[in-house]
Amino acid sequence: MIKNEKIKAAEVQLTGLNGEDLGVMSTQEALLLAKQHKVDLVCLSLMTSPPPCKLIGAGAAKVEAQQAKKKASKSPDKRKVKEIRLNLAMEDHDRDTKQSQAERILKKGDSVKLVIQVHGAKEGVAGKEWAEQLSKSLAEFGSKTTGVQVSGKQVVVQLDPNA
Template identity: 90%
Template sequence: MIKNEKIKANEVQLTGLNGEDLGIMLTREALALAKQHKVDLVCLSLMTSPPPCKLIGAGAAREEAQQAKKKADKSPDKRKVKEIRLHLQMEDHDRDVKQSQAERILKKGDSVKLVIQVHGAKEGEAGKAWAEELCKALKEHGTKTTGVQVSGKQVVVQLDPPN
């Protein structure tokens, strides 16, 4: 965020405290107006000429930037992918625990990547079948993003929460 004396443009398109358009004026005049009202002059974008600027109270500018950051953090493309590692030789109880972990992660809004460790082609087919079972069991909490991928020593599938 560029504000006050850090704005290098000669002229700015100024918006007042209540959102009213004050027109294009010299930067030094806009700074004088900001000091007169005891607020900050904040540059909104450097992509246009003259740059649009706004008179904002000191705490309000900081708070506005924090709210914009929070909103960006919650966007779906910022979703985390949590990996859960499984083995074919796991006990039934351990499988249930891993499945409930996956449910919890999906409910929270993050994606789950299930990685099943296997040894050889025979176990690969068993791992694929188990991955399909897990996907069916987690169907109401998330949907498959990728197909079940069998590669060498592991079977991988990713589930995303419903939007």
């Protein structure tokens, strides 16, 4: 976080204490304004010209940065991918158990990767059909992110939870 005298830009796009737009002004003017109000001048981004800056109460900038960091750690990109291994020779009860396990994982907010073990081309077709059937029955909890992939000895499909 760049603040006060560390801001090297000649001009800044300034936002006031209450979120009002104060327009483009020289960095020196913005610093004087910050000192008058006894607050910090904080640069929000260096990617634009002039960089957007904001007047923030002393100490509040640090708290705001900590909150942003905390919120970023809870982002949906941190989803776990749980793998469930299946076999075509499984009994119906075991299939139901694995399906309910996948439902629980999707409800919790994690992704599910269904891996069906197959042997040969004929079983590959049956495995693909079963994967399609499973993804349809889990449609209310999650949607396919990848198509059903048949490769050698396994059929794989990944489901992400519905938002």
